[in-house]
Amino acid sequence: MTQSLKAALVSGLVFPGAGQILLRRYGRGILIMVCVLAAVAVLVVTAARTATVMLRQLEMQGEVIDSDTLVRLAVEASRSTAPTYAGSIIWIVFCWVFSVIDAYRIGRALGQPDRHGSLRTLG
Numbered sequence: 001m002t003q004s005l006k007a008a009l010v011s012g013l014v015f016p017g018a019g020q021i022l023l024r025r026y027g028r029g030i031l032i033m034v035c036v037l038a039a040v041a042v043l044v045v046t047a048a049r050t051a052t053v054m055l056r057q058l059e060m061q062g063e064v065i066d067s068d069t070l071v072r073l074a075v076e077a078s079r080s081t082a083p084t085y086a087g088s089i090i091w092i093v094f095c096w097v098f099s100v101i102d103a104y105r106i107g108r109a110l111g112q113p114d115r116h117g118s119l120r121t122l123g
Contacts, residue, residue: 004107011099016092019103023110028102036095039088046084050077 003023011019016036020029054073058065078085 003111004104007103007107008100011103016096016099023106032099036092039091042088046081
């Protein structure tokens, strides 16, 4: 398996930026990972805040919290925070695709001979 294909698969199947780390492009790999993790954090924080607010409202109204109520709250929350979720998901997908293409491109460049006929090395 070529270095470029291995790096692309690692970025695509393990985590965005992992292929760059494999190719010893640490700064680039870490930057991609941080971007993805930031988007995941936005998703988690938004969901937690929305759930907390809605559960407090139910508690103040004296409603019983059962599975039907939780499903209804989840549907309402997804409507109210749809732009945030959509933006974060789009960003994650963009970073993932970029990471795969970038890792493949870097791997290909490292596998090609330089002007003097010797293969480029990692690092």
